[in-house]
Amino acid sequence: MAAEGLEKITEVPTEFIRDGSAFIKKCTKPDKKEYLKIIRAVGVGFIMMGVVGYVVKLIHIPIRYAIV
Amino acid sequence: MSGFRLLDLVKPFLPLLPEIETPIERVTFDDKVLFTVSLGFVYLLAGLPIYGLPKDFALESNPFLWLTPVFGAEPLTLLELGLLPVVTAGFVFQLLAGLKYISVNLSVRLDRELFQTAQKLLSIVLSIVYTVILLVSGYYPPLASAGAYAFVGLQVAGTGIVFTLLSEIMDKGYGFGSGALAFITLNVATSIVTDVAGLDQVLVAPDTYESRGVLVHLVRNILSSPIASLRTVCTRTHLANLPQVVLALATILVLIYFQNFRVELPIRSTQLRKIYSAYPVRLMFTGSMPILFAYTALFNIHLAGYFVAAVAPAPVATFVTDYVLYYLSPPPSLVGTLVSPIRTVVFGAFVVLSAVWFASVWSLTSGSAGKELAAEFKKQSIALNGKRDASVIKELNKVILTASVTGAALLAVISLVTEYLGGLGKGAAVVIAVGAGFVFLEDFVSEFQQGGTSQFASVLGGAQ
Numbered sequence: 001m002a003a004e005g006l007e008k009i010t011e012v013p014t015e016f017i018r019d020g021s022a023f024i025k026k027c028t029k030p031d032k033k034e035y036l037k038i039i040r041a042v043g044v045g046f047i048m049m050g051v052v053g054y055v056v057k058l059i060h061i062p063i064r065y066a067i068v
Numbered sequence: 069m070s071g072f073r074l075l076d077l078v079k080p081f082l083p084l085l086p087e088i089e090t091p092i093e094r095v096t097f098d099d100k101v102l103f104t105v106s107l108g109f110v111y112l113l114a115g116l117p118i119y120g121l122p123k124d125f126a127l128e129s130n131p132f133l134w135l136t137p138v139f140g141a142e143p144l145t146l147l148e149l150g151l152l153p154v155v156t157a158g159f160v161f162q163l164l165a166g167l168k169y170i171s172v173n174l175s176v177r178l179d180r181e182l183f184q185t186a187q188k189l190l191s192i193v194l195s196i197v198y199t200v201i202l203l204v205s206g207y208y209p210p211l212a213s214a215g216a217y218a219f220v221g222l223q224v225a226g227t228g229i230v231f232t233l234l235s236e237i238m239d240k241g242y243g244f245g246s247g248a249l250a251f252i253t254l255n256v257a258t259s260i261v262t263d264v265a266g267l268d269q270v271l272v273a274p275d276t277y278e279s280r281g282v283l284v285h286l287v288r289n290i291l292s293s294p295i296a297s298l299r300t301v302c303t304r305t306h307l308a309n310l311p312q313v314v315l316a317l318a319t320i321l322v323l324i325y326f327q328n329f330r331v332e333l334p335i336r337s338t339q340l341r342k343i344y345s346a347y348p349v350r351l352m353f354t355g356s357m358p359i360l361f362a363y364t365a366l367f368n369i370h371l372a373g374y375f376v377a378a379v380a381p382a383p384v385a386t387f388v389t390d391y392v393l394y395y396l397s398p399p400p401s402l403v404g405t406l407v408s409p410i411r412t413v414v415f416g417a418f419v420v421l422s423a424v425w426f427a428s429v430w431s432l433t434s435g436s437a438g439k440e441l442a443a444e445f446k447k448q449s450i451a452l453n454g455k456r457d458a459s460v461i462k463e464l465n466k467v468i469l470t471a472s473v474t475g476a477a478l479l480a481v482i483s484l485v486t487e488y489l490g491g492l493g494k495g496a497a498v499v500i501a502v503g504a505g506f507v508f509l510e511d512f513v514s515e516f517q518q519g520g521t522s523q524f525a526s527v528l529g530g531a532q
Binding site: 016019020023024026027028029030034035038039041042045046047049050051052053054056057058060061063064 | 108109112113115116117253255259260261262266320325327328329330331348351470473474477478501502506508509
């Protein structure tokens, strides 16, 4: 009984991993060109947001001194 | 129909709460850009310190430090709670509706209004509750008077409420993508850029200044003292160090790669012969929501635990801190990961299981689940190749469920790897930000293409 129970417990994750990896194998993967294109788009977006964010954070420094 | 009454309880609040009006006309591309940028500015400006705390006060050990990046929160500033109230309220109601605890028909106007109001009400209540927890549990230093405590509380809870409304502006279609996620992404992008290229100098020890950015510090000192500067950059803990930055950037690259995994279902037109095409179902069907859900659960557990530990009698308090909170937090570094394997396993299991559970609930209830998608296919006279109409829904549901559950598990594993290597929540934040960034990007591009005569579009078009 105990062994059977254990088998049931391990069965769910193993099946899950098997299904999951089968699914990933079936997936169309991005090719190099597509990948680089997306990296550029996402990268430009992140850097733009980040630089603006950082500049605003720099404005904080004098304000911090003024109010604290 | 008992579920319906629950939502009706919100009715009296309907006229009381401020509401963002849904745009009557389509918001133009330019307006969306303006709204998004200005809301971003407001968010960034809210990173100012809380007024009224003693000068030079620093938290010795912040129990929530590893949770803050995920919610765009910044300790001891107005953004103490970040987007936590909004995100929590959102998840609570999505799950209540998804698991059919409340019956709501979102295509009926009144229902939708009630649902949104209930969500907003919960977010406001949570802002206040979280603030009270922090105040009561001694998170802030001793202050002079009850009035001073009230003033600090007012600032923290007030900012939480303001961001509830600001997120609503974005969510109702004035900006791109989802409000809360946009703010979190902005926070993550800012912290990455700061960690890499922050120009300002920080006093780290008497008479010692270090540049905030890893790269900047290295470039500035590489000529005068190459070995010492390399060592500082790799090992410093008071500011971001090189391994952390590399880890974050590597995570982004891996995520972008997986983001475009998809299964292409063969489809054909039912009206024109021999027109074949493919409908992609993404591996990351649910995006980064499952990870955000796992961390939302964790933050709430930790806040509740913090409160219990502060007010409960000693044995209960010790049990909560030493067992519940300890095992449900990531090890602080790679050494910690190896030294305390039980904690590593328990924390990992919690993140993976909650993410996978959420993904399975979400994928079957959110808008684009099999049934709706099948209806959409029918409208556009598309059929799945080799499937009869009746089995289309079943087939789609199966693919979507597998995709979202597998995607969620994969993302959970990626964020766990970064946590185990000592990412302190920044890895998970990056996972969420990249997912949100993709939604944002898609929204942006599709609006851009429909934009027509847009001034921004012509400028951007020139740059492409």
